[in-house]
Amino acid sequence: MPELPEVETVRRGLAPMLTGRTLTTVVARRPDLRFPLPEGFARRLAGRGVLSVSRRAKFLLIQLEGGLVWLVHLGMSGRFHAHPDAAVPPADVHDHVTVTTDRGWTLVFRDPRRFGFMDLCAETDLSAHPRLARLGPEPLSAAFSPGFLAARLAGRTGPVKAAILDQATVAGMGNIYASESLFAAGVSPVRPAGTISGRRASRLVAAVKAVLTVAIESGGSTLRDHRLPSGEVGAFQDRFAVYGREGAPCPGCRCNAARSGGIRRLVQAGRATFYCVHRQG
DNA sequence: ATACGCCCCTGGTGGC
């Protein structure tokens, strides 16, 4: 599910419920998600105040009093549901972690596929955390620039679609927005990554920023699992130009299947890619 | 370093 826009949407939902609150009780219903929970997970969280809720790539970072950071990765199917304390439903079999706060909200982490994971890390060690240390720049920051992208891709022979999914290249990029960004930039997903430079790099960087920005404003994309903590769904799935639209006419050049055009699907590095063969030459 | 295939896990969908 969650790529950068979905994680950012979740962050914005969680922040007002958690910031300035104390985590009164923490229950972990199983000792592991994708990886084992850290030693003393629930005990170390319980009783802590929350300073802020931030995001790095697809990670939620919940800063706590005492210099501790709670890292959450939603994997493919992870989500948080917020319930008023007086109306918490019985736990689903896939509700793995429940947190109550000192005022109002109970947050339930649900993740059927269990590709998500959590960890605890000292604030001072955060940048060296094994899952964070090798991430590239945030795509919505100035550090993600045409110059950075071109330098990062130089010499690489694999397809650019796979290269921009690399979290060291575009931190937080995921499979939906990779296809959408390449379409918006008019860049072929099969183009060797090392040939992205100059104006193409500028177009691709601008497209990534624009697509992610609109997706965040739309609340992300809900294909199946993504929900805001309030339970609302995202809306960006209604604005996909190419993702999941195999056979549909290209919204850019209007080419269609009857004229051997239209949106095509291919598989790169095991993931589906959608594109217009005409517009993305 | 890079590239690729396989794997983790559950559930929904569509074909027969």
Add this chain to the structure above:
DNA sequence: TGCCACCAGGGGCGTA
């Protein structure tokens, strides 16, 4: 209705 193959937003790991 039942069964089954296939697919899904992520990413870690082992192998050339």
